[in-house]
Amino acid sequence: MTGKEKAQRNKEELVKLLDEGYSTKEACKKLGVSRKTMDGYKRDLGLPTETADKKQKAFQLLSEGKTYQLVSEELSISITTAWKYANELGKSVSKTQKAKDSVGQRYKMLVCTSLVERDAGKKQRALFDCDCGTKNHEASLSSVKSGQKSCGCMKGKPKHGLSGTKTYNCWNKMRERTKPGFYNAKDYFERGIVIEDSRWDDYLNFLKDMGERPKGLTLERINNDKGYYKENCKWATRKEQQANRRCSKRPSNKPK
Numbered sequence: 001m002t003g004k005e006k007a008q009r010n011k012e013e014l015v016k017l018l019d020e021g022y023s024t025k026e027a028c029k030k031l032g033v034s035r036k037t038m039d040g041y042k043r044d045l046g047l048p049t050e051t052a053d054k055k056q057k058a059f060q061l062l063s064e065g066k067t068y069q070l071v072s073e074e075l076s077i078s079i080t081t082a083w084k085y086a087n088e089l090g091k092s093v094s095k096t097q098k099a100k101d102s103v104g105q106r107y108k109m110l111v112c113t114s115l116v117e118r119d120a121g122k123k124q125r126a127l128f129d130c131d132c133g134t135k136n137h138e139a140s141l142s143s144v145k146s147g148q149k150s151c152g153c154m155k156g157k158p159k160h161g162l163s164g165t166k167t168y169n170c171w172n173k174m175r176e177r178t179k180p181g182f183y184n185a186k187d188y189f190e191r192g193i194v195i196e197d198s199r200w201d202d203y204l205n206f207l208k209d210m211g212e213r214p215k216g217l218t219l220e221r222i223n224n225d226k227g228y229y230k231e232n233c234k235w236a237t238r239k240e241q242q243a244n245r246r247c248s249k250r251p252s253n254k255p256k
């Protein structure tokens with residue numbers, strides 16, 4: 001089957017799924033396509049895209065006076081996007097609000113944990129936890145937002161195998177996916193899909209076990225119902241990963 005034929009078949013299948021009451025997210029899983037591909041299908045079919053849906057939902061929540069933090073979590077969009085939507089609605093987002101919203105956000109290796117009381121005329125400073133284990137590192141919020149990567153632990157270290165590499169990003173994404181606060185936690189944390197090897201809290205152990213990520217491959221769990229540990233993980237193509245997903249039976253695949 002050519003790519004074109006496959007897309008055509010997927011689109012027909014999508015119309016059926018939506019008719020049957022599947023959500024867009026569930027349809028993505030059923031068809032094994034990314035949300036971006038899904039948006040493309042929907043555009044071609046003249047259906048409202050996920051982005052349009054989200055924007056509308058965001059407008060509604062913001063009009064109800066919901067916080068940017070909540071809008072960001074609810075719709076799994078970044079805080080910056082939530083601010084952008086607010087601006088489009090005619091709400092200006094103050095600097096103070098922006099600073100407040102940064103608490104809990106991740107910037108490269110740093111997660112903002114709290115704000116430091118601001119001296120008049122000085123830059124807003126905040127406390128951060130760094131992936132290296134350093135807690136309460138104080139830094140200016142704006143320099144972290146504009147690119148400061150770590151608490152300083154990465155300064156002068158070779159790039160190889162560390163922050164910013166594809167393998168590192170994979171490890172970081174895996175950690176985010178398995179947290180209870182992840183937007184799709186029902187497919188991970190709530191199903192017991194967690195990092196089962198505490199050695200993997202340290203990126204270097206992960207790197208030692210899995211090796212550098214080969215180009216074009218992603219981290220896959222061999223048994224989809226088990227968590228992340230060396231024996232259950234391999235680098236696989238996206239195709240293999242999707243085949244694995246399709247085989248797995250999930251309650252969320254059933255229409256409500």
Ligand SMILES: [Zn+2]
Nearest residue numbers: 130132151153
């Ligand atoms: Zn650090």
